[in-house]
Amino acid sequence: MTPLVKVSNLTKRFGGIVAVNDVSFEIYQGETLGFIGPNGAGKSTVVNCLTGYLPATSGKVEMNGVDITRMKPHERAHRGLARTYQIPRPFPELTALTSVLASSISGKKRVHQSFQDAMYDATHYLEFVGLFSKRNILARDLTFYELRMLELARALATTPQLLFIDEVMAGLNPGEAKNATRMIRRAKEEFGITVFWIEHVMAVLMEAADRIVAINYGAKLAEGTPDQVVSNDDVIEAYLGRGWREYA
């Protein structure tokens, strides 16, 4: 099976600090790949390198067999990469509808799509995330959960093949977190997208992810099914520290 995205020996340095060190993995079509690691492990840096927000120092990123390592973020978006942010970054002066509309007209190129057609397209994604009734409200006036959902709608409106989700559960109460998980699953089923999910809440990934990649200090620690990864000694040590067995 050919991977949708193939990451080979990805390295990112900030001066003398190696944030991502020789990381390689594959993302397959239709799967949910969990991406875990302690704070500061380099998870968001990997996403930033994959989406083109940060240029990789070395290594190679391929999508559908095409080298996208040096492509700009907008070119990657046109190829079907979309992302959400750890801390929501809405367009504060735009309404919910226009935020999603901007994605709809600028994402993957669509034939014969006028501004008005894109507007109806945007309403579909707003309806999907449950924000249709808030369509004419400025993004700055939305609640935190609504901003998360708006980000999801904005990412989906670019019609992605692969969606990067960066800690969607952060700052949500249990009820909202449950809704958000359900929404991502539904999005995956309805739009046929592949999900790359960074998350700290392991319970969510254990349930949702098909495979998990764990990293620490920028280097890959483990890769496998959720059960394999959580029982991996290196992963446990990365989270609990050396000598965790003494207290176990």
Add this chain to the structure above:
Amino acid sequence: MVEMELKRDRIVIRLGTKKWEWVLEPRYWRNTLIWAAVLFIFPTVCYFVSPGLINTMISANIYAAIAMPLALMTIGTGRMNFGPQFYIGVGGYSAALLSIAYGWGPLTTLPFAILTSMIAALIFSPLVIMARGLYYVLLTLLLPLVFLEVTFIYPDIFKGDTGLFGIVPLLDTGNSKINFLVIGYISTVIMFVYLWIINKILKSRYGLLMASINDDEDVAHSIGIHISKIKIIAFVSASTMIGIIGWFYAHYFSSFAGITYLPLTFMLKVLLVLMIGGRAQVFGCVVGGYFVAFLEMLMIRFMGPIQPVLFPIILLALLFVLPEGLFGLYRKRRYREYLPTIHVRR
């Protein structure tokens, strides 16, 4: 091959894989038509009541016509340009030099003024990609001041302090009052054309992309917007529009001196028009232009020599009292009228 289709309320245009819909809804034209009628009747009324007012109106229209492209540039690039008058200098000097050297009239110099402003804007357009924040402000602030120095360094070409004289006038009917009236109408037409074009751009898909860039450049890039392309197009087109105002000034006064337009005092006035109208609101620029021009006229008439000091103080005080600007106050409460909305009929 362009395909056009007339539907009940819109014209649908298809070109290759692209599609545009031009919605024609006369029920929304009422307010525009009322304001257009008021502005077009105004010069004629002034002609009979107080012809001096036409001069103020021309100033107001031109302030608005400089501030509107600046608003477009601010939104489209996500940066505040502090030296828009540089392009007035470029457009004005090209028109003036060509008119004096070859005796060309305004219609002949116009394409050259447009071309030189466009080339100058293209040369400096990488600034909108490379510089941001304070660096961009400083660089754009320096451009007109450097140009002003150049006009003094090469007095044989630019005639330094005194400026260039003998430019073919914009209009010569033989009657100065009629000249004034017609130029008043020309300035109104320029202002209206700018308002129409910029408003159309801002309400189109490109306007939305510009608004996204203005809000968050990185996010706009990540959703697939080619931000460099949009920023350069916004910068170059707005600068060219400002350059045309330089052409207007040169032929309107039949003289052009960099010292009048390039220093900070002129820029301050334009920025105040932009801010008092309502922080880069295109309709606000018209409100701001008229407000500033008429306030300036009243102060010159009633305040006497203290006017140059009081005028900026009053405007700055207004900025504190009305941070959203005159039009911004209205827009803030009714933003839904300025963003595309979808209404559900129950």
